[in-house]
Amino acid sequence: MTVKRRLVILISGGGSNLQAFINACNNRMLNAEIALVISNKANAYGLERAAQANVPTLIIDHHAFTSREAFDAELLQQIDARQPDLVILAGFMRILTEGFVNHFKGRLINIHPSLLPKYPGLNTHRRALEAGDTEAGVTVHFVTEELDGGPAVIQAKVPIEKGDNEDSLAKRVLTQEHIIYPLAVQWYCEGRLVLENDQSILDGKHLPATGFAYNEINNC
Ligand code: GAR
Numbered sequence: 001m002t003v004k005r006r007l008v009i010l011i012s013g014g015g016s017n018l019q020a021f022i023n024a025c026n027n028r029m030l031n032a033e034i035a036l037v038i039s040n041k042a043n044a045y046g047l048e049r050a051a052q053a054n055v056p057t058l059i060i061d062h063h064a065f066t067s068r069e070a071f072d073a074e075l076l077q078q079i080d081a082r083q084p085d086l087v088i089l090a091g092f093m094r095i096l097t098e099g100f101v102n103h104f105k106g107r108l109i110n111i112h113p114s115l116l117p118k119y120p121g122l123n124t125h126r127r128a129l130e131a132g133d134t135e136a137g138v139t140v141h142f143v144t145e146e147l148d149g150g151p152a153v154i155q156a157k158v159p160i161e162k163g164d165n166e167d168s169l170a171k172r173v174l175t176q177e178h179i180i181y182p183l184a185v186q187w188y189c190e191g192r193l194v195l196e197n198d199q200s201i202l203d204g205k206h207l208p209a210t211g212f213a214y215n216e217i218n219n220c
C-alpha cells in the first residue's frame with residue numbers, strides 16, 4: 001500500500017471536477033486526501049461541495065491584490081503550508097506567473113476542455129463549433145509557463161453532434177473530464193506518472209505528445 005498523498009485543489013467555479021476527486025478519495029480509487037480547496041471566487045459553488053465533504057477551504061480573492069505576482073505569492077505560501085504532493089487546477093480560471101509555475105513544476109496539473117494543442121485559452125467549445133470540427137475533447141497536462149502548453153498526460157475525445165451548442169458540448173466533454181482527471185491523478189499518486197525533462201512519463205515510458213489516448217481503450 002502506497003502512502004496517502006496530499007492534494008491541494010484550486011477552483012474558480014462549479015467544482016464538478018473537484019466533486020470527482022472528492023468521490024474518488026471517498027471510494028478509495030485515490031489513495032489521497034484533499035488537504036485544502038482554494039477558490040479565487042467567494043461564490044464558487046465548489047466551495048459548498050468541499051464543505052459538504054468536510055474538506056477545508058480557503059478563499060483568496062485576486063481582487064484584493066495589486067499584482068498577479070502578489071496574488072500568486074499568497075497562493076504559493078498557502079499551498080506550501082499544506083505540503084501537498086500534487087496541486088490540481090480544476091477549473092481555476094487565473095493565469096499563473098512563471099515563478100509560481102516553476103516552484104511547483106512536476107507537481108502541478110491542469111485540465112483543459114479541448115484537444116490540445118488545439119484551442120488553448122478561453123471559449124474552447126465555441127471555437128470548436130465555429131470551426132466545424134467533428135470532434136472535441138479534453139486534455140490533462142502538467143503545467144509549464146506556456147499557457148495550456150505543458151506536456152499532455154491523457155486526452156479523451158467526444159463526437160460533435162448535429163445541433164450541438166456550447167452547453168450540450170460542454171456537458172458531453174465534462175463527463176469525460178470526470179473520468180480522465182481522477183485517472184491521471186491516480187497514476188500520479190501511485191508514482192506511475194512523472195514529469196521528467198519536460199516530458200510526461202507513464203510507467204517509465206514517454207507518453208505521446210497528445211497524452212494517453214483514453215478512447216482507444218474504451219471505444220467511445
Ligand atoms: C471544466 O470544463 C474545465 O476543463 C475548465 O473549466 C471547467 C470547470 O468545471 N477549465 C478550463 O477552462 C481551464 N482553462 P468545474 O468547475 O465544474 O470543474
